Amino acid sequence: MSRFLDAEAIEAGVQALARAIRERVGEAPVALVGIRSRGDEVAERVCRVLAEEDADLLYGTLDISLYRDDYEHLHENPQLQGSEIDFEIEGAHIILVDDVLFTGRTTRAALDALCDYGRPARIELAVLIDRGHREMPIQPDYVGIHLETERRDHVYVLLEGTDGEDKVEVRPA
Numbered sequence: 001m002s003r004f005l006d007a008e009a010i011e012a013g014v015q016a017l018a019r020a021i022r023e024r025v026g027e028a029p030v031a032l033v034g035i036r037s038r039g040d041e042v043a044e045r046v047c048r049v050l051a052e053e054d055a056d057l058l059y060g061t062l063d064i065s066l067y068r069d070d071y072e073h074l075h076e077n078p079q080l081q082g083s084e085i086d087f088e089i090e091g092a093h094i095i096l097v098d099d100v101l102f103t104g105r106t107t108r109a110a111l112d113a114l115c116d117y118g119r120p121a122r123i124e125l126a127v128l129i130d131r132g133h134r135e136m137p138i139q140p141d142y143v144g145i146h147l148e149t150e151r152r153d154h155v156y157v158l159l160e161g162t163d164g165e166d167k168v169e170v171r172p173a
């Protein structure tokens with residue numbers, strides 16, 4: 001049987017991320033970099049919430065398509081979407097943002113891609129949903145929603161800007 005999270009739960013997760021980032025980072029300059037696709041939309045939403053109090057917030061997007069290690073498991077060829085990082089990475093405090101953290105492989109690819117732009121002073125990880133089941137030693141610094149899943153479950157995140165609606169569905173394998 002499928003389980004769902006609705007738009008209100010997703011908004012609460014975004015608010016929780018913004019609150020946790022504001023509490024830990026305070027007024028220090030920070031750059032949110034969203035991992036395409038859907039992590040960029042989550043980052044944009046968190047930026048909007050944080051921007052209400054912080055004018056020095058930077059925002060960028062990161063395409064990790066060429067850094068993935070799972071091409072043989074994909075059903076289609078990767079769609080290059082391009083990265084947009086219009087600020088200096090060298091010495092910056094970066095918060096990578098993604099929609100779901102599962103095995104850690106996407107985050108590993110994002111770290112590789114980001115470091116091709118320069119050497120940040122610090123990189124942290126914020127995820128809308130942490131579903132567990134890591135294959136790599138990667139843990140989030142900020143989590144909007146902790147979601148209990150079985151290893152083989154499928155988690156589908158739909159976001160308004162990308163998919164036309166906000167919803168998370170968990171389907172058993």
